[in-house]
Amino acid sequence: MKKIIMALVAVVVVAVIGIAALLALVDPNQFKPVIAEQVNKATGRDLVIDGDISWRFFPSIGFDIGKTELRNPPGFAEPNLAQFDQAELSVSVMPLFSQQLEIGNVSLQGGRVFIQTLENGVSNLDGLSGQAQSGADAEQPAAEPSTVETEQPAPQGEQPVWQISLAGVDINHASALIIDDQAGSQTEVQRFDFSLAKFAPGEWTAATFDIVGSAGELRFDAEGKTELLIAKALDGAEFKALSFKASAKDAVNDIRNANISLDSFKLGEWSTIEFSIEGQVPDLSFTTQGATQLMVDEAVKTIDLKAAKVSADVEGASLPRPELKIGLEADAKYYLEKGLAELPSLKATVDEVAVAGNASFQSADIPVIRFDLSSDNIDVDAFLGTGNESASSQQGEDPNQAGTVGASAGADSERDTDKEPDLSVLNTLDLAGKLAVGQFKAANAHMSDVTLAMTVKNGVFELSSLDAKLYQGTIHSTATIDATGKRPTYRVTNQIKGVQVQPLLVDVAQNDTLAGSGDITVNVLGTGLAEKRIRENIAGTVDIRFADGAIYGVNIPEMIREARATLKGQKAEYVKEEKKTDFSSMSSTINLGKGVASTNNLDIDSPLLRINGQGSTSLVNETIDFAVNTSVVATSKGQGGKDIDEVADLTVPIDVKGNWSEPTFSLNLAQLLKQNNELEQKAQREVERGLEKLLGDKAKDDDIKKAADKLLKGLFN
Structure with missing residues (x-):
C-alpha cells in the first residue's frame, strides 16, 4: 500500500513539475505571430491579438485569449470584419487516449461581426478563402503531381470511432452590423446571447437564445428555446419543444x-x-x-x-x-x-x-398566382353594407335635415367622382383564374350560375368571360382594363338575352317604367375610371330589342283621345285606366359619346300603335330631351276598350323631358295643331278637285265653296 501511495505522489509531483516547467519555459503569447501568419495565409486578412493568451489547467487543460480582431481590407466603414473581447476553450487530456474528445465550456464574450457591400458590389467577405494571393507565391506554377505511390497500411480491422462531447457553449453580448450600400439597407444586431447545455452526439441538450436588433427603422427583439439532438454519426438533427417569441415596431x-411553438421536428x-x-x-x-x-x-x-x-x-x-x-x-x-x-x-x-x-x-419578381374557386353564395351588398341604401332612400326623411344631408352628400360625391381608383396592384401580379358562384348579388342585381375567367398581367386586367343567368335570361360579358398609361382605359362588351327588364330595373335603379323581355348588346370603351370621367368619356353603342312589354307612367292611347278632343275643341271622356302603354316590340340603338346618349331610331310597335322617336340624354346632368311620335295604324278597340277608329290617321307628337328620376310626358300642341292645319288644307284641295270633276265650272260658285268649307270644318272640329 505504501508503494502505491508513493507512486501516486510521484505522478502528482511529476505533473506539478511538468506544469511548472511549461509555465516557466513556454509562453503561449510567443505563438501570436505564428497564429497570425497562418490566419493570413488561410484568409488573406490580418489577425491582431491584443490580449494575452494564457494557459488553463482546471478543470481541464485549455487556454484563454484576450481581445482579438480580424481586419477588413481598406475602404470599409469599420476596421474589423470580426472581433471578440474574450474567448475560452479547454480539453480533457486523459480521455484523448480512449478516442474521446471532451471539450470544456466554450465561452465567447463581446463578439462582433461587421459585413458591408459597397456601391460597386465589393464586399468585405470577398477573398476570405485565401485564393486571391499576390506576389511571388501567386506567380509560382502549381507543383507537378507526385508519381511516387505511398504504400497504404493494411487495414487492421475497424478503426475506433471518436466520441465527442461538449460541456457547453456561452456567447454573451455579441453584436453584428450588415450594411448594403447598393440596396441602401442596414441591419444591426445590438445584442445576441446564446447558450447550449452539455452536448454529445446522440443525446438531447437544451439551447436558448435572445436577440435585439433593428432593420432600417424597424426595431425587433426575439427569444427562444428548444431541445436539440445531433445524431451520433453527425449526419442528422432533431428538435423538440421549440418555442419562439418576437416583437417588432417602427413608426x-x-x-x-408573435409566438410560435413546435412539438418536434425531424426530416421526413x-x-x-x-x-x-x-x-x-x-x-x-x-x-x-x-x-x-x-x-x-x-x-x-x-x-x-x-x-x-x-x-x-x-x-x-x-x-x-x-x-x-x-x-x-x-x-x-x-x-x-x-x-x-x-x-x-x-x-x-x-x-x-x-x-x-x-x-x-x-x-418571382412578379408573383405568379393561379386559382380555381367556387362559392355557393356571394352577396356583395350585404358584405359591404349597401343592400338597404335604396330602400332607406325611399323612406321618409326629416325635412329639416334633408338639405344638410343632401349638401354633405353632394360635396362628398363631387370629391369622389373625380378620383381615379388605385390600380397599381395590376403591375405587381401575374394572376389567372376561374370563379363559379351559385347565387350572386351586387348593386342589388341578382344572378345565378355565375362563371367567370380572368387574368391580370403587365398592368392589364382582362375578364375573358362572365356568364350567368339573370332575371329569366342570360348574360355574357367581357371586359379589359389597361392601367399602363397615365389614366386607365377600358373596353366592355355585354350580351343580355331574354331578361325580364322590369324586375331588373326595380332592383338596380328602383325604377319600374319599363317592362318586357329584353335583349341588350353593349359595346363601349373609354378613358378614366372615375365616375365623372366615365360619364364624360364613355363611347360606343347600346343596342336594345324588347318584346311583349309596356311603358309605365304614360297611357298613349289616352293621350291620343285627348289630342282628338283638343282638335275638336272638346274635353276627352275620363276613363280610369292604368298609366301604361303596351307594346309588342321595342328597338333602339343608343350612341354614347361626349357625355351624351342619343338615338334616332327609337321604334315601338303594337297592333294598334306605331311609335318612333329621337332624342338624347345627358350622362353628366341626367337630363332628358326626347321627341316621340305616335300613330294609330289599325281600326280596332284600343287599349282600355275605347273606340279610336276615328283617329286612325292621326299622329300624336309627345315630348319627354325632365330627368332620369322624374321624366315628364306632354303633348306637343304646336306640332299637333300644325298637323291638323296640314290635314285640313290637304282635304280642302281634294274637295276642290272633286267638285271640279263633278260640277265643272259651277264648282267655282261661292255658294258651293261655302258648303264645302262648312263640311270640312265639321270634319276637323
Missing part, C-alpha cells in the same frame, strides 16, 4: 406578440406547429392564430402542410366593414428549388362569404 407598424416526419400574432399596421389592427402539420422531406426539397387552419380578427377604417373575421383552411406543398407553393385544397371565409377550390403561387 407605422407594431407587431406586439410530421410535426405540429402552432402560432399566434397580435399587432397593428397602418389603419388596421389584427389578432391571428393558427396550427398545421408540417413535414420537410429528407432531401430538403419540399415542405408539406396538412390541415392548416388560420383565423384572424381584423379591425380598421380601410376595411369594407369595421370588423372582419377571416378564416383559411388548406393543404399545401412548397417546392424550395422552384419557389412554388401549391394548395390543392383551399377554403377561405371572410365573415359570411366563403370560397373553396385550389390555387398555386410561384415566387
